[in-house]
Amino acid sequence: MTMSDWSAVTRPIPVPNELTRPFWDSARQGVLALQRCQACGAFQHPPYATCVKCMAIDLKFEPVSGKGAIYAYTIMYHAGDRRFAAAIPYASIIVELDDAPGALLAANLLEAPYTEAKVGRRVEVVFEPLNDDITLPQFLLARDTT
Amino acid sequence: MWEHRCKVALSGVGFSRVTRSAEVPLAAHALEAVKGAVEDSGLAMSDIDGLATYPELPATGHAVVDGVTIVSVNCMMAMLKLPNLSWHVQVETVNIGGAVQQAANALLAGVCRYAVVWRAMHNPKGTYQNLPGTHANGPTQFTAPYGFGGPGQGMAVAYTRWLERHNQNREKMATLAVTQRRHSHKNPHAYFCGQPLTREDYLKSRMVAYPFCLYDCDIPVQGAVAIVLTTADRARDLRPRPAYLAGYGQRLAFEVAGRIGSLSSYMEGGRSSSRLTWERSGFSPKDVDVAQIYDGFSASVIYGLESYGFCKEGEALDFIQDGRMELDGELPLNTFGGSLSTGRIHGLWHIIEGALQASGRAGERQVKDVNVSFVGASAPIVQGTTFIFVREPY
Ligand SMILES: [Zn+2]
Numbered sequence: 367m368t369m370s371d372w373s374a375v376t377r378p379i380p381v382p383n384e385l386t387r388p389f390w391d392s393a394r395q396g397v398l399a400l401q402r403c404q405a406c407g408a409f410q411h412p413p414y415a416t417c418v419k420c421m422a423i424d425l426k427f428e429p430v431s432g433k434g435a436i437y438a439y440t441i442m443y444h445a446g447d448r449r450f451a452a453a454i455p456y457a458s459i460i461v462e463l464d465d466a467p468g469a470l471l472a473a474n475l476l477e478a479p480y481t482e483a484k485v486g487r488r489v490e491v492v493f494e495p496l497n498d499d500i501t502l503p504q505f506l507l508a509r510d511t512t
Numbered sequence: 513m514w515e516h517r518c519k520v521a522l523s524g525v526g527f528s529r530v531t532r533s534a535e536v537p538l539a540a541h542a543l544e545a546v547k548g549a550v551e552d553s554g555l556a557m558s559d560i561d562g563l564a565t566y567p568e569l570p571a572t573g574h575a576v577v578d579g580v581t582i583v584s585v586n587c588m589m590a591m592l593k594l595p596n597l598s599w600h601v602q603v604e605t606v607n608i609g610g611a612v613q614q615a616a617n618a619l620l621a622g623v624c625r626y627a628v629v630w631r632a633m634h635n636p637k638g639t640y641q642n643l644p645g646t647h648a649n650g651p652t653q654f655t656a657p658y659g660f661g662g663p664g665q666g667m668a669v670a671y672t673r674w675l676e677r678h679n680q681n682r683e684k685m686a687t688l689a690v691t692q693r694r695h696s697h698k699n700p701h702a703y704f705c706g707q708p709l710t711r712e713d714y715l716k717s718r719m720v721a722y723p724f725c726l727y728d729c730d731i732p733v734q735g736a737v738a739i740v741l742t743t744a745d746r747a748r749d750l751r752p753r754p755a756y757l758a759g760y761g762q763r764l765a766f767e768v769a770g771r772i773g774s775l776s777s778y779m780e781g782g783r784s785s786s787r788l789t790w791e792r793s794g795f796s797p798k799d800v801d802v803a804q805i806y807d808g809f810s811a812s813v814i815y816g817l818e819s820y821g822f823c824k825e826g827e828a829l830d831f832i833q834d835g836r837m838e839l840d841g842e843l844p845l846n847t848f849g850g851s852l853s854t855g856r857i858h859g860l861w862h863i864i865e866g867a868l869q870a871s872g873r874a875g876e877r878q879v880k881d882v883n884v885s886f887v888g889a890s891a892p893i894v895q896g897t898t899f900i901f902v903r904e905p906y
Contacts, residue, residue, distance in 0.1 A: 379646060380653035412654045412770040438773040440668035441722035447643045447661030455719075458659050460669050460773035470773055472658045485676035502657055 368479035374452035379500050385413040388427040393501045398491050399427040400466050409466030432491030434463035439483040457483040461505055473505045514759050514792035518905035520616045521747035521754035522867035523740045524553030527701040530735035530855050533635055539579040542632040545738035553740040554751035562618055562627030563588055563600040564611040569634055573642030583632040599624040606762050608860045609889035609897025613760050615741050631860035632736035640732055651770030668721040669773035671811040678826030682723040685810050686714040689727045691837050696849025698877035703733050703855035728810040733855030755867035755901040761788030763896035782819025782892030789898040795884055797821040802869045802879045803843055804862035805888040807850040816888040844879045859889030870901035
Protein backbone atom coordinates (compact mmCIF):
# COMPACT_ATOMS: atom_id res chain seq x y z
CA MET A 367 0.00 0.00 0.00
CA THR A 368 1.70 3.21 -1.10
CA MET A 369 -1.21 5.64 -0.67
CA SER A 370 -0.74 8.18 2.13
CA ASP A 371 -3.56 8.33 4.65
CA TRP A 372 -4.42 11.98 5.19
CA SER A 373 -7.57 11.32 7.23
CA ALA A 374 -5.94 11.81 10.63
CA VAL A 375 -3.88 14.87 9.64
CA THR A 376 -4.98 18.27 10.90
CA ARG A 377 -3.23 20.68 8.59
CA PRO A 378 -2.07 24.02 9.96
CA ILE A 379 -4.42 26.68 8.61
CA PRO A 380 -2.86 29.49 6.56
CA VAL A 381 -3.27 32.99 7.98
CA PRO A 382 -3.67 35.45 5.08
CA ASN A 383 -1.90 38.80 5.30
CA GLU A 384 -1.87 42.01 3.23
CA LEU A 385 0.20 40.39 0.51
CA THR A 386 -1.45 37.00 0.36
CA ARG A 387 -5.15 37.58 0.95
CA PRO A 388 -6.18 37.66 -2.76
CA PHE A 389 -4.55 34.25 -3.28
CA TRP A 390 -6.68 32.69 -0.53
CA ASP A 391 -9.84 34.59 -1.55
CA SER A 392 -9.54 33.13 -5.07
CA ALA A 393 -8.72 29.64 -3.82
CA ARG A 394 -11.87 29.64 -1.69
CA GLN A 395 -13.82 30.18 -4.93
CA GLY A 396 -11.99 27.37 -6.67
CA VAL A 397 -9.75 29.63 -8.72
CA LEU A 398 -5.96 29.48 -8.66
CA ALA A 399 -4.75 33.09 -8.98
CA LEU A 400 -1.11 34.18 -8.78
CA GLN A 401 0.51 37.57 -8.43
CA ARG A 402 1.47 39.01 -11.83
CA CYS A 403 3.59 42.04 -12.63
CA GLN A 404 1.62 44.44 -14.78
CA ALA A 405 4.81 46.02 -16.11
CA CYS A 406 6.77 42.98 -17.33
CA GLY A 407 4.12 40.24 -17.22
CA ALA A 408 6.02 37.87 -14.94
CA PHE A 409 4.13 35.70 -12.46
CA GLN A 410 5.58 35.14 -9.01
CA HIS A 411 4.75 33.05 -5.97
CA PRO A 412 4.80 33.41 -3.00
CA PRO A 413 3.47 36.98 -3.26
CA TYR A 414 5.94 39.76 -2.65
CA ALA A 415 5.81 43.56 -2.31
CA THR A 416 7.54 44.21 -5.64
CA CYS A 417 8.13 42.34 -8.88
CA VAL A 418 11.28 40.32 -8.24
CA LYS A 419 12.17 40.58 -11.96
CA CYS A 420 11.76 44.34 -12.64
CA MET A 421 11.04 46.09 -9.30
CA ALA A 422 7.61 47.34 -10.46
CA ILE A 423 5.00 47.68 -7.71
CA ASP A 424 1.96 47.34 -9.97
CA LEU A 425 1.08 43.73 -9.16
CA LYS A 426 -2.30 42.05 -9.61
CA PHE A 427 -3.58 38.55 -8.98
CA GLU A 428 -4.62 36.83 -12.22
CA PRO A 429 -6.16 33.38 -12.71
CA VAL A 430 -3.95 30.62 -14.11
CA SER A 431 -5.02 27.30 -15.59
CA GLY A 432 -3.86 25.04 -12.79
CA LYS A 433 -2.03 22.67 -15.14
CA GLY A 434 1.65 22.14 -14.67
CA ALA A 435 4.42 19.73 -13.84
CA ILE A 436 6.20 18.56 -10.71
CA TYR A 437 9.35 20.69 -10.49
CA ALA A 438 10.69 18.86 -7.44
CA TYR A 439 9.45 16.71 -4.57
CA THR A 440 10.37 14.92 -1.37
CA ILE A 441 8.83 11.90 0.28
CA MET A 442 8.56 12.35 4.02
CA TYR A 443 9.32 9.27 6.08
CA HIS A 444 10.11 11.08 9.33
CA ALA A 445 7.44 12.79 11.42
CA GLY A 446 9.60 15.87 12.01
CA ASP A 447 6.31 17.77 11.89
CA ARG A 448 4.20 15.72 14.29
CA ARG A 449 0.97 17.11 12.85
CA PHE A 450 1.70 15.03 9.76
CA ALA A 451 2.79 11.85 11.51
CA ALA A 452 -0.36 9.97 10.51
CA ALA A 453 0.27 10.50 6.79
CA ILE A 454 3.89 9.31 6.48
CA PRO A 455 5.18 8.39 4.06
CA TYR A 456 3.73 11.23 2.00
CA ALA A 457 4.80 13.26 -1.02
CA SER A 458 5.33 16.99 -0.66
CA ILE A 459 5.74 18.43 -4.12
CA ILE A 460 6.77 21.68 -5.76
CA VAL A 461 4.72 22.51 -8.86
CA GLU A 462 5.65 24.81 -11.71
CA LEU A 463 2.55 25.88 -13.64
CA ASP A 464 2.47 26.07 -17.44
CA ASP A 465 1.12 29.62 -17.23
CA ALA A 466 3.60 30.86 -14.64
CA PRO A 467 7.15 29.66 -15.26
CA GLY A 468 9.39 30.45 -12.31
CA ALA A 469 6.54 30.66 -9.80
CA LEU A 470 6.78 27.58 -7.55
CA LEU A 471 3.84 26.24 -5.50
CA ALA A 472 4.19 23.77 -2.66
CA ALA A 473 1.47 21.10 -2.42
CA ASN A 474 0.85 17.43 -1.77
CA LEU A 475 0.28 14.84 -4.44
CA LEU A 476 -3.20 13.55 -3.59
CA GLU A 477 -5.11 10.44 -4.67
CA ALA A 478 -2.03 8.72 -6.03
CA PRO A 479 0.64 6.51 -4.50
CA TYR A 480 3.43 8.73 -3.18
CA THR A 481 5.81 6.76 -5.38
CA GLU A 482 4.16 8.42 -8.39
CA ALA A 483 5.87 11.71 -7.54
CA LYS A 484 8.56 12.27 -10.18
CA VAL A 485 10.18 15.39 -11.56
CA GLY A 486 8.35 16.42 -14.72
CA ARG A 487 5.17 14.41 -14.01
CA ARG A 488 2.05 16.30 -15.25
CA VAL A 489 -0.32 17.47 -12.51
CA GLU A 490 -3.47 19.58 -12.22
CA VAL A 491 -4.92 21.62 -9.40
CA VAL A 492 -7.72 20.48 -7.11
CA PHE A 493 -9.13 22.39 -4.16
CA GLU A 494 -9.23 21.05 -0.59
CA PRO A 495 -11.39 23.14 1.79
CA LEU A 496 -9.92 23.34 5.32
CA ASN A 497 -12.73 25.48 6.77
CA ASP A 498 -15.19 28.17 5.63
CA ASP A 499 -12.42 30.68 4.97
CA ILE A 500 -9.48 28.68 3.73
CA THR A 501 -9.25 26.31 0.81
CA LEU A 502 -5.90 24.75 -0.07
CA PRO A 503 -4.85 24.32 -3.68
CA GLN A 504 -3.58 20.74 -4.04
CA PHE A 505 -2.54 18.61 -7.01
CA LEU A 506 -3.53 15.34 -8.67
CA LEU A 507 -1.80 13.50 -11.47
CA ALA A 508 -3.17 15.01 -14.68
CA ARG A 509 -5.92 12.97 -16.32
CA ASP A 510 -4.99 14.39 -19.69
CA THR A 511 -1.23 14.06 -20.06
CA THR A 512 -0.92 16.14 -23.21
CA MET B 513 42.63 41.18 -7.41
CA TRP B 514 41.79 42.43 -3.94
CA GLU B 515 44.25 44.99 -2.63
CA HIS B 516 43.74 43.60 0.90
CA ARG B 517 44.51 39.99 0.05
CA CYS B 518 46.69 38.30 2.69
CA LYS B 519 46.52 41.31 5.00
CA VAL B 520 44.35 39.45 7.52
CA ALA B 521 45.17 36.02 8.91
CA LEU B 522 43.48 33.34 10.94
CA SER B 523 45.69 32.55 13.92
CA GLY B 524 44.45 30.49 16.88
CA VAL B 525 41.59 27.98 16.91
CA GLY B 526 39.61 26.55 19.81
CA PHE B 527 37.11 23.75 20.38
CA SER B 528 34.74 22.85 23.16
CA ARG B 529 33.62 19.39 24.08
CA VAL B 530 30.88 18.25 21.67
CA THR B 531 28.05 16.38 23.37
CA ARG B 532 24.83 14.98 21.99
CA SER B 533 22.64 16.86 24.45
CA ALA B 534 23.07 19.83 26.76
CA GLU B 535 24.94 18.78 29.91
CA VAL B 536 26.19 22.27 30.75
CA PRO B 537 24.92 25.67 29.56
CA LEU B 538 25.98 26.54 26.02
CA ALA B 539 27.91 29.54 27.40
CA ALA B 540 30.36 27.10 28.99
CA HIS B 541 31.05 25.53 25.58
CA ALA B 542 31.51 28.97 24.01
CA LEU B 543 33.92 30.04 26.74
CA GLU B 544 35.93 26.84 26.41
CA ALA B 545 36.27 27.36 22.64
CA VAL B 546 37.13 31.08 22.93
CA LYS B 547 39.71 30.50 25.68
CA GLY B 548 41.19 27.70 23.58
CA ALA B 549 41.56 29.93 20.52
CA VAL B 550 43.15 32.77 22.49
CA GLU B 551 45.56 30.36 24.17
CA ASP B 552 46.38 28.68 20.84
CA SER B 553 47.47 32.10 19.55
CA GLY B 554 49.62 32.64 22.64
CA LEU B 555 47.60 35.73 23.53
CA ALA B 556 46.08 36.86 26.82
CA MET B 557 42.35 37.52 27.04
CA SER B 558 43.16 41.19 27.64
CA ASP B 559 44.64 41.34 24.11
CA ILE B 560 41.25 40.59 22.56
CA ASP B 561 39.52 43.75 21.40
CA GLY B 562 36.99 42.51 18.81
CA LEU B 563 34.06 40.08 19.05
CA ALA B 564 31.76 38.68 16.38
CA THR B 565 29.27 35.86 16.05
CA TYR B 566 26.14 34.56 14.39
CA PRO B 567 24.13 33.19 17.31
CA GLU B 568 21.00 31.75 15.71
CA LEU B 569 19.61 28.38 16.79
CA PRO B 570 18.31 26.83 13.54
CA ALA B 571 15.55 24.96 15.38
CA THR B 572 11.96 26.15 15.68
CA GLY B 573 9.48 26.16 18.51
CA HIS B 574 12.02 26.44 21.35
CA ALA B 575 12.47 29.31 23.81
CA VAL B 576 15.59 31.41 23.24
CA VAL B 577 17.61 31.82 26.44
CA ASP B 578 20.90 33.67 25.98
CA GLY B 579 23.74 31.63 27.44
CA VAL B 580 21.70 28.43 27.30
CA THR B 581 20.27 28.06 23.78
CA ILE B 582 22.38 30.75 22.07
CA VAL B 583 25.50 32.73 22.95
CA SER B 584 25.10 36.28 21.69
CA VAL B 585 27.76 38.99 21.51
CA ASN B 586 26.18 40.63 24.55
CA CYS B 587 26.43 37.37 26.47
CA MET B 588 30.11 36.98 25.55
CA MET B 589 30.85 40.62 26.49
CA ALA B 590 29.21 40.10 29.87
CA MET B 591 31.21 36.93 30.51
CA LEU B 592 34.64 38.12 29.35
CA LYS B 593 34.55 41.78 30.48
CA LEU B 594 37.36 42.52 28.06
CA PRO B 595 39.30 45.59 29.29
CA ASN B 596 40.38 46.62 25.80
CA LEU B 597 37.27 45.78 23.76
CA SER B 598 36.92 48.26 20.89
CA TRP B 599 34.60 46.60 18.31
CA HIS B 600 31.86 43.97 18.08
CA VAL B 601 29.14 42.80 15.71
CA GLN B 602 26.43 40.17 15.48
CA VAL B 603 25.39 39.25 11.92
CA GLU B 604 22.11 37.96 10.59
CA THR B 605 21.94 37.42 6.83
CA VAL B 606 25.07 35.47 5.98
CA ASN B 607 25.52 33.07 8.87
CA ILE B 608 28.84 32.67 10.69
CA GLY B 609 30.89 33.32 7.55
CA GLY B 610 29.49 36.85 7.57
CA ALA B 611 30.78 37.34 11.12
CA VAL B 612 34.26 36.25 10.01
CA GLN B 613 34.12 38.65 7.04
CA GLN B 614 32.98 41.54 9.26
CA ALA B 615 35.83 40.83 11.66
CA ALA B 616 38.30 40.85 8.74
CA ASN B 617 36.85 44.19 7.61
CA ALA B 618 37.19 45.64 11.11
CA LEU B 619 40.84 44.55 11.27
CA LEU B 620 41.51 46.12 7.87
CA ALA B 621 39.82 49.31 9.04
CA GLY B 622 42.08 49.36 12.09
CA VAL B 623 39.23 49.46 14.59
CA CYS B 624 40.42 46.35 16.41
CA ARG B 625 43.63 44.26 16.50
CA TYR B 626 42.71 40.78 17.69
CA ALA B 627 39.15 39.66 16.96
CA VAL B 628 37.53 36.50 18.27
CA VAL B 629 34.72 34.83 16.31
CA TRP B 630 32.82 31.91 17.80
CA ARG B 631 29.90 29.67 16.83
CA ALA B 632 28.03 27.95 19.62
CA MET B 633 25.24 25.51 18.85
CA HIS B 634 22.61 24.10 21.18
CA ASN B 635 20.66 20.87 20.78
CA PRO B 636 17.22 21.50 22.27
CA LYS B 637 15.31 18.81 24.13
CA GLY B 638 12.55 17.08 22.19
CA THR B 639 11.84 17.49 18.48
CA TYR B 640 14.40 19.75 16.78
CA GLN B 641 11.80 21.38 14.54
CA ASN B 642 9.04 21.65 17.10
CA LEU B 643 6.04 22.79 15.09
CA PRO B 644 2.97 22.94 17.25
CA GLY B 645 -0.02 25.15 16.62
CA THR B 646 -3.07 25.14 14.43
CA HIS B 647 -2.15 28.05 12.14
CA ALA B 648 0.59 28.92 9.65
CA ASN B 649 1.65 32.57 9.54
CA GLY B 650 3.93 34.55 7.25
CA PRO B 651 5.95 32.67 4.65
CA THR B 652 5.00 29.32 6.21
CA GLN B 653 1.37 29.73 5.09
CA PHE B 654 2.41 28.37 1.68
CA THR B 655 4.52 25.50 2.98
CA ALA B 656 3.45 24.28 6.45
CA PRO B 657 -0.09 23.22 5.36
CA TYR B 658 1.58 20.73 3.02
CA GLY B 659 3.85 19.21 5.62
CA PHE B 660 7.01 21.17 4.76
CA GLY B 661 8.24 21.46 8.33
CA GLY B 662 11.96 22.24 8.29
CA PRO B 663 15.00 23.17 6.23
CA GLY B 664 15.74 19.54 5.40
CA GLN B 665 12.69 19.23 3.21
CA GLY B 666 13.49 22.42 1.34
CA MET B 667 16.91 20.98 0.62
CA ALA B 668 15.47 17.56 -0.23
CA VAL B 669 13.13 18.85 -2.95
CA ALA B 670 15.98 20.61 -4.72
CA TYR B 671 17.97 17.37 -4.48
CA THR B 672 15.27 15.28 -6.22
CA ARG B 673 15.27 17.84 -9.00
CA TRP B 674 19.04 17.61 -9.28
CA LEU B 675 19.01 13.78 -9.23
CA GLU B 676 16.25 13.31 -11.79
CA ARG B 677 17.25 16.13 -14.14
CA HIS B 678 20.76 14.74 -14.28
CA ASN B 679 19.67 11.08 -14.25
CA GLN B 680 21.80 10.47 -11.15
CA ASN B 681 21.69 7.90 -8.36
CA ARG B 682 21.50 8.87 -4.66
CA GLU B 683 23.48 5.75 -3.67
CA LYS B 684 26.64 7.44 -4.96
CA MET B 685 26.36 9.83 -1.99
CA ALA B 686 27.51 6.98 0.25
CA THR B 687 31.05 7.87 -0.82
CA LEU B 688 30.73 11.34 0.71
CA ALA B 689 29.32 10.13 4.04
CA VAL B 690 31.77 7.25 4.38
CA THR B 691 34.88 9.19 3.33
CA GLN B 692 34.06 12.12 5.61
CA ARG B 693 33.51 9.73 8.50
CA ARG B 694 36.93 8.22 7.83
CA HIS B 695 38.46 11.72 7.77
CA SER B 696 36.83 12.42 11.16
CA HIS B 697 38.73 9.57 12.79
CA LYS B 698 41.77 11.85 12.50
CA ASN B 699 39.90 14.72 14.19
CA PRO B 700 39.68 14.12 17.96
CA HIS B 701 37.15 16.95 18.39
CA ALA B 702 34.57 15.38 16.03
CA TYR B 703 31.45 13.89 17.60
CA PHE B 704 31.74 10.70 15.53
CA CYS B 705 35.52 10.33 15.86
CA GLY B 706 36.26 6.64 16.17
CA GLN B 707 32.77 5.46 15.19
CA PRO B 708 32.96 3.69 11.83
CA LEU B 709 30.43 4.14 9.03
CA THR B 710 30.32 1.73 6.11
CA ARG B 711 28.81 2.05 2.66
CA GLU B 712 26.34 -0.64 3.71
CA ASP B 713 25.34 1.36 6.81
CA TYR B 714 24.56 4.29 4.53
CA LEU B 715 22.59 2.27 2.00
CA LYS B 716 20.55 0.48 4.69
CA SER B 717 19.85 3.50 6.88
CA ARG B 718 16.32 4.74 7.33
CA MET B 719 14.92 7.33 4.99
CA VAL B 720 14.17 10.73 6.54
CA ALA B 721 13.05 12.95 3.67
CA TYR B 722 13.69 11.15 0.37
CA PRO B 723 16.31 11.38 -1.13
CA PHE B 724 17.90 12.06 2.29
CA CYS B 725 18.54 9.14 4.59
CA LEU B 726 19.78 9.52 8.16
CA TYR B 727 23.44 9.82 7.11
CA ASP B 728 22.71 12.68 4.70
CA CYS B 729 21.82 14.87 7.69
CA ASP B 730 24.25 16.28 10.27
CA ILE B 731 23.50 15.26 13.84
CA PRO B 732 22.32 17.99 16.24
CA VAL B 733 24.85 18.44 19.05
CA GLN B 734 25.85 20.88 21.76
CA GLY B 735 29.24 22.50 21.20
CA ALA B 736 31.25 25.51 20.11
CA VAL B 737 34.30 26.43 18.05
CA ALA B 738 36.22 29.73 17.93
CA ILE B 739 39.01 31.53 16.08
CA VAL B 740 41.37 34.46 16.52
CA LEU B 741 41.68 36.72 13.49
CA THR B 742 44.28 39.44 13.28
CA THR B 743 46.26 41.46 10.79
CA ALA B 744 48.93 39.55 8.89
CA ASP B 745 51.84 41.46 10.43
CA ARG B 746 50.57 40.82 13.95
CA ALA B 747 49.78 37.17 13.15
CA ARG B 748 53.41 36.53 12.18
CA ASP B 749 54.47 37.38 15.75
CA LEU B 750 52.04 34.89 17.31
CA ARG B 751 52.63 31.24 18.17
CA PRO B 752 50.86 29.41 15.29
CA ARG B 753 51.80 29.76 11.67
CA PRO B 754 49.15 32.08 10.16
CA ALA B 755 46.68 31.14 7.45
CA TYR B 756 46.37 34.20 5.22
CA LEU B 757 42.95 35.29 3.98
CA ALA B 758 43.39 35.67 0.21
CA GLY B 759 39.79 36.49 -0.64
CA TYR B 760 36.19 36.04 0.35
CA GLY B 761 32.67 36.36 -1.06
CA GLN B 762 29.06 36.16 -0.02
CA ARG B 763 25.95 35.04 -1.85
CA LEU B 764 24.38 37.80 -3.90
CA ALA B 765 21.40 35.79 -5.06
CA PHE B 766 18.10 36.32 -3.40
CA GLU B 767 15.13 34.13 -2.65
CA VAL B 768 11.67 35.27 -1.54
CA ALA B 769 10.83 33.76 1.86
CA GLY B 770 8.52 30.79 1.47
CA ARG B 771 9.68 29.96 -2.07
CA ILE B 772 11.32 26.60 -1.71
CA GLY B 773 12.74 23.90 -3.88
CA SER B 774 14.44 26.05 -6.49
CA LEU B 775 17.64 24.32 -7.55
CA SER B 776 18.65 27.31 -9.66
CA SER B 777 18.65 29.52 -6.55
CA TYR B 778 21.16 27.25 -4.82
CA MET B 779 23.35 27.38 -7.88
CA GLU B 780 23.09 31.16 -8.25
CA GLY B 781 23.96 31.66 -4.57
CA GLY B 782 27.10 29.59 -4.93
CA ARG B 783 28.15 31.09 -8.25
CA SER B 784 27.86 34.68 -7.00
CA SER B 785 29.77 34.07 -3.77
CA SER B 786 32.56 32.07 -5.35
CA ARG B 787 32.95 34.48 -8.30
CA LEU B 788 33.86 37.23 -5.82
CA THR B 789 36.29 34.91 -4.07
CA TRP B 790 38.03 33.81 -7.26
CA GLU B 791 38.27 37.41 -8.53
CA ARG B 792 39.57 38.81 -5.25
CA SER B 793 42.15 36.06 -4.71
CA GLY B 794 43.18 35.67 -8.33
CA PHE B 795 42.84 31.89 -8.05
CA SER B 796 40.52 29.53 -9.89
CA PRO B 797 39.13 26.11 -8.91
CA LYS B 798 42.05 24.29 -10.57
CA ASP B 799 44.48 26.04 -8.21
CA VAL B 800 42.77 24.67 -5.08
CA ASP B 801 44.73 22.08 -3.09
CA VAL B 802 42.07 21.24 -0.48
CA ALA B 803 38.39 22.19 0.00
CA GLN B 804 35.90 22.34 2.86
CA ILE B 805 32.31 22.64 1.66
CA TYR B 806 29.40 23.01 4.06
CA ASP B 807 27.46 19.80 4.54
CA GLY B 808 24.62 20.35 6.97
CA PHE B 809 22.78 18.21 4.45
CA SER B 810 24.91 16.16 2.08
CA ALA B 811 23.43 17.71 -1.08
CA SER B 812 24.88 21.10 -0.11
CA VAL B 813 28.28 19.70 -1.08
CA ILE B 814 26.92 18.79 -4.51
CA TYR B 815 25.51 22.28 -5.13
CA GLY B 816 28.75 23.73 -3.78
CA LEU B 817 31.12 21.68 -5.95
CA GLU B 818 29.14 22.62 -9.05
CA SER B 819 28.30 26.26 -8.36
CA TYR B 820 31.81 27.08 -7.13
CA GLY B 821 33.15 25.65 -10.39
CA PHE B 822 34.98 22.48 -9.26
CA CYS B 823 32.98 20.37 -11.72
CA LYS B 824 30.17 20.72 -14.25
CA GLU B 825 26.49 20.74 -13.30
CA GLY B 826 25.16 17.24 -12.86
CA GLU B 827 28.62 15.74 -12.31
CA ALA B 828 29.34 16.29 -8.63
CA LEU B 829 28.30 12.80 -7.47
CA ASP B 830 30.66 11.30 -10.03
CA PHE B 831 33.37 13.85 -9.17
CA ILE B 832 33.60 12.64 -5.54
CA GLN B 833 34.16 9.00 -6.55
CA ASP B 834 37.40 7.11 -7.28
CA GLY B 835 39.33 8.50 -4.35
CA ARG B 836 39.18 12.10 -5.51
CA MET B 837 38.08 13.41 -2.08
CA GLU B 838 40.59 11.35 -0.08
CA LEU B 839 43.41 13.10 1.83
CA ASP B 840 45.79 12.17 -1.02
CA GLY B 841 43.17 12.65 -3.76
CA GLU B 842 42.86 15.26 -6.46
CA LEU B 843 40.61 17.45 -4.27
CA PRO B 844 40.71 16.39 -0.60
CA LEU B 845 37.28 17.37 0.69
CA ASN B 846 35.87 18.03 4.18
CA THR B 847 39.08 16.71 5.64
CA PHE B 848 37.93 17.25 9.25
CA GLY B 849 34.86 15.06 8.74
CA GLY B 850 32.42 17.82 7.83
CA SER B 851 29.30 18.59 9.84
CA LEU B 852 28.09 15.07 9.03
CA SER B 853 30.82 13.74 11.34
CA THR B 854 31.65 16.62 13.72
CA GLY B 855 28.01 17.37 14.52
CA ARG B 856 25.94 20.44 13.71
CA ILE B 857 28.13 23.44 14.59
CA HIS B 858 27.63 25.27 11.23
CA GLY B 859 30.38 26.58 8.97
CA LEU B 860 32.96 28.00 11.37
CA TRP B 861 34.47 24.54 11.68
CA HIS B 862 34.83 24.43 7.87
CA ILE B 863 36.63 27.79 8.07
CA ILE B 864 38.88 26.50 10.86
CA GLU B 865 39.84 23.40 8.87
CA GLY B 866 40.48 25.49 5.77
CA ALA B 867 42.90 27.62 7.78
CA LEU B 868 44.57 24.67 9.55
CA GLN B 869 45.20 22.98 6.19
CA ALA B 870 46.67 26.22 4.78
CA SER B 871 49.00 26.70 7.75
CA GLY B 872 50.04 23.05 7.89
CA ARG B 873 48.48 22.52 11.32
CA ALA B 874 45.94 19.80 10.50
CA GLY B 875 47.94 17.04 12.20
CA GLU B 876 47.28 13.48 11.10
CA ARG B 877 44.83 14.64 8.45
CA GLN B 878 47.18 17.24 6.94
CA VAL B 879 47.08 17.21 3.14
CA LYS B 880 50.55 17.37 1.55
CA ASP B 881 51.87 20.56 -0.04
CA VAL B 882 48.82 22.77 0.56
CA ASN B 883 49.03 26.36 -0.50
CA VAL B 884 45.49 27.22 -1.67
CA SER B 885 42.71 26.16 0.71
CA PHE B 886 39.06 26.79 -0.24
CA VAL B 887 36.04 27.04 2.10
CA GLY B 888 32.31 27.19 1.32
CA ALA B 889 30.97 27.98 4.77
CA SER B 890 27.19 27.65 4.46
CA ALA B 891 24.57 26.26 2.11
CA PRO B 892 25.00 28.38 -1.03
CA ILE B 893 21.37 29.45 -1.30
CA VAL B 894 20.47 31.55 1.72
CA GLN B 895 23.53 32.26 3.77
CA GLY B 896 26.46 31.21 1.63
CA THR B 897 29.96 32.59 2.09
CA THR B 898 33.22 31.44 0.53
CA PHE B 899 36.86 31.93 1.51
CA ILE B 900 40.35 31.19 0.33
CA PHE B 901 43.21 30.82 2.80
CA VAL B 902 46.82 30.47 1.67
CA ARG B 903 50.08 29.36 3.24
CA GLU B 904 52.26 31.84 1.37
CA PRO B 905 51.24 35.51 1.04
CA TYR B 906 51.58 36.85 -2.49
ZN1 LIG C 1 7.97 42.94 -13.45
